[in-house]
Structures are given as structure tokens and as C-alpha cells.
Amino acid sequence: MSAVLGSAVLAAESEQIGDPVLNIAIFGAFVVVTLVIVFRASKNNSTAADYYAAGRSFTGPQNGTAIAGDYLSAASFLGICGAIAINGYDGFLYSIGFLVAWLVALLLVAELLRNTGRFTMADVLSFRLRQRPVRMAAALATLAVVFFYLLAQMAGAGGLVALLLGIEGVAGQGLVIAVVGALMILYVLVGGMKGTTWVQIIKAILLIAGAGIMTIWVLAKFGFDLSALLQGAVDTAGEGGEALIEPGKQYGASGMSKLNFLSLALALVLGTAGLPHVLMRFYTVPTAKEARRSVVWAIWLIGVFYLFTLVLGYGAGALVGPEAIKAAPGGVNSAAPMLAFELGGVVLLGIISAVAFATILAVVAGLTITAAASFAHDIYASVIKHGEVNPDGEVKVARITVVVIGILAIVGGIFANGQNVAFLVALAFAVAASANLPTIIYSLFWKRFNTTGALWSMYGGLISCIVLIAFSPVVSGKVDPATGASLSMIRDTSVDFHWFPLDNPGIVSIPLGFLLGIVGTLVSKERPDREKFAEMEVRSLTGAGAEKATVH
């Protein structure tokens, strides 16, 4: 029903906004340029350190830019602009959580992780604990985070196709999702971490530059007066527009929605430093000092970008208007592209569209290589083969995993196309904060911490997140009071098995994950390995014995 409605609006709209051929051509140019760079950069991809960690040869600024490229997903570009355009101030709250979270990574995680690990998050978690069970748990948590994140990105690709390329049919959209997925497989298969990193660097530069140009453009239209821009958004929204510059438009309705917001805010700020694809990026630099520089660069780039989205969101509200945005194909996500069209016509729209596609491609590539490394290095080499495997064999398994995950992403993306799965990104952050972060922190800083604590914390955090989300309103039983339409993943409003009242499990599962780590440690008779703890602590702070850059 809504699909029919959507395509009717689309048919009317696609003639007015943008030229799909131009959009595809600009995106095609991006693909050609990056492919050439990926092939050139991937000459030395023989060893595991080359394939997983780009030979640890990137500089801090390069890696920081790549981190920004990895982190600024289509959800944060299109989603936050749209959220600010529609919900005003409450949309801004997302970007603050996403940014402040980087301080956890900077102060507590990045350098210590770089000094003690080799390829994956599990390297650090299992350093002084029993290898196989801890690696297994860490790998499962990694795969869960990556899977949720990947599915959200691929599902978003479908909506983007509708919006930017004017492709209406489900089959046509599926074909484009398959092409995006196939390109991603090619990048990661050939380029490994090096290729993935270059794609992310180029994409980050394009995205931040594009958003920067639009920001200056919008501000110029309002005489570089932020207050005038806000007034423009209030005026365009019409009656009740004042609410756009006050908190509470999205989350202020009831006590439960405020609690929902707190839960999300907690997951955002604590999740980032536990995202496996972010952590893996720290291994691509030669030293902890470069890891620190990476985060400093990333924080500036990400912070400046989120300031741009504030202007772009209100700019879209003022110049396009919330009603037009909601009516467009792609809904909320269309705010930034529609603003680009309003400002710079088909050419700017084409550029921004291509950047949005490049964004999906780069983020999905980063997720895929993380999942492949985790499966091949942790599950295959350590758990199944007990570490008795040559590095070539491990990389071969990683490459096969890339293809499998790529195909899963394509199939998942096609099935999730048009579904209400936006909650998956928030879920990925909740799992990262509940299952990964406690064990990372405890194993780096708490001497007494042991295997039982790690397993309780990781499985407890992971399972509680998934169970709570399965019985939450985002899966079943959430109904729009105005229209009676379902807002849940299960669209049939007669199916309702939710008992957990919140959309995000973080406020329960994060404290639970931290608590289980303590309780599990204290009930276990296992004594901490003092030698290993000394080694880990000394290595983490001095960099002694850390993996060096490879020389070619």
C-alpha cells in the first residue's frame, strides 16, 4: 500500500528533482577513480598484516580521515540532516552523542589497544584470559554488531536508490543494491584494508567538502546569521514552528519517550569505543602516538561535520520545508539531497547523491573487512585450528568470508528494503556498549578481571540487547496514534508481543554488561595471570613489543 503510494509520489517528483543519469555518472566517476587507486595500493597484500591492517603504514592524519569516512555513515549524513529539518533540536542531540563518544576512544582505548593487539578486538580481550572462549565470545559480539550495522546500511541503500536514481520497481532497486554490494566485494577482496582505507579517505574528503560548501551556501543566504537561519526554519514550518528550536519535539511527549532518549544517549556515547570496525582502524598505523593523532584528526573532522549538519538540517527546514521533505520519496532521508537541489540544482544534487552512495560503499567495506578478519583470525585460526594455521591460509579464509558476507549483505539489503529497520544502527551501538566496552575497559585497567567475568559480560550484554530489542516496540506493537499505521518492523498491527517499553535497550543492558563483568569475576575461582597482566600493562603504556609497520 505504502509502496504504491511511494512510487506515485516518486513518479511526480522524480521529474522535478535531479537527473538520475547525471547522478549515476558522477557516482561512476567516483567508482572508477577509487578502483584505480585500490588496484595501485594493493600491490603488496600478501601477509595478514597487509591484508587486515594495511601493513600498519598509514599516518595519523590519513587514518583519522579514514575513521571519519568509516564513521560518518549515510545514516549520520542523511538521517541527522533530516531529523533536524523535521524535529529540530532533538535531531541535533544525536550528533552530540556521536561526537562526545570519541573522547572514550581517545582517552581510554585507542593507544592501549594499538599497543597490545594485532588485528582484531579479540586480540586485546583475550590477551591475558583463556584464548578460545574469550575469542569466540568477542568474535560473536563483533559479528553481531557488524551484521546489524551492515543490514541498516544496505536497507538504507534501497531508499537512496528510489530517491536519487528515480528507480521505482523493487526489482530495479534490488539490482542497484546488488551492484553496490558487488562493488564493495571487489574493493575489499582486491584492496584489503589498504583499499578500504583509501575508499574511506576519498569519501570522507568528498563528504566533508560537499557538506562544507552547502553549509557556507546556506549561511550566505541568511547573511551568516544563525539566528536568522533558525527564524527561516521556524517560519517555513508554519504553525508550531517555534518547537523546532526547543528540545522535546521528538522525545518530549511522555515520561517513557524521555527515558527512551536517555537510553539512546547512553548507547551512543559508550558504543563508539566498542565498535569493532572503529577499533580495527587503530591497527593500521605504526605506533600508539599515530593512533592518538588519528583520533585527534577524526574528532575534528567528525565534529566539524556535525556542525555542518546542524546548519544543513535547519537550512533544509527553512528552504525546502518539513512537509515537502516528508512527502518526498525517501522521506526524512531526502532533506539533504533536496536542499542540495534547492541550492545548486541538478549538478549539486548529483554530487551529493554520488557522495551518499560512496558513503554507503565505504562504510559497508569497512564493516565487511572487520567481520572477515574476526571470522578468519579469531574463529577459524584460533578457535577451530588452535592457532595451527599458516598466515596465507588465514588470509584465504578471510577473502572467502568477504564474499560470503558480501552476498549476505546483498540478500539482506534486498529483503530489508523498505522495512522499518532504522533501529538497527542504534542496536549496533547498544551491543557495542553493553557487550564490548565493559570487557575492553576491565581487561585494560582491572587486574583481578578474569575469563568468567569476560564471558558473563560479553554474552550477558549481547543476549540482553537482542532479547530486549526483540520484545520492544520497534519489532512489534508500535502504532502511529494519528494514522493507525504500524511503526514496527512487523507491519501487521494485530501481532504484538512487546513487553519491554523502550526502543533502545541501552539503559538496561549497558549497566548489566558492566555489572556481570564484576560479578562473574568475583564468583570465579580463576586467578588472574600475573605475568600476562604485567606484560599487558607494560606493553599498553609503553608500546614495547607492539606490532611494527611492515616494510616493503
Next chain:
Amino acid sequence: MADVVEHPETDYERVQNSQEFQQLRRRFRNFVFPMTAFFLAWYLLYVLLAAYAHDFMSIRVAGNITVGLLFGLGQFVSTFAITMIYASWANKRQDAVAERLRRHIEDGEIV
């Protein structure tokens, strides 16, 4: 707590027990733990105000610039500031010591 089996001290344990490393560790923890507590508290204050103090956050300071907007931008400012303070502190105070200890260990010298 008495050990059941005494084992010879490893090189890493020797470094761990050295005064220079203990000071490095203490300085690190004395810096990052309070700083983490501070920015998390500052963030939580902001989130709680945004959720529960709508009237306060909606006060217009100048034109359409609200208290809430200034608080939000304040989070950006504090994040940038903490980043630069930490980076310059670590560059100046920690790196030289860490580097010296690292070379001692990797070259097999006794600290």
C-alpha cells in the same frame, strides 16, 4: 595474599614494578580517569537538561539562540578542548618516558 607457587620475576614484571613505570602509570590514570568522569558528567547533565528541563533549555538568549543550543555547542567546544589538552599533555609528559621504557625492554636492557 601469599602466592602458592613463587615464580621468577619476568622482565615485564620487573618493569611493571619499577618506579619509572609506576609513575608513568599513575600520571596516566590521574589524567584520564578524572577527565573521563568529567566529560561523562557534563554530557549527562546536558542530556538530562534536554530531556527534563524544556523551559530552561528554551530560554532565548539572543534572537533565536536558545540556552539549549548554547549547551549543545558547548559540548562541541569541550570535546575539542579536551582532545587538544590530552594530546599536548601526552606528547609532552608521557611519550618520552614511554619511549625510554620501550627501548629498555626491546633492547633487553635492565631498567
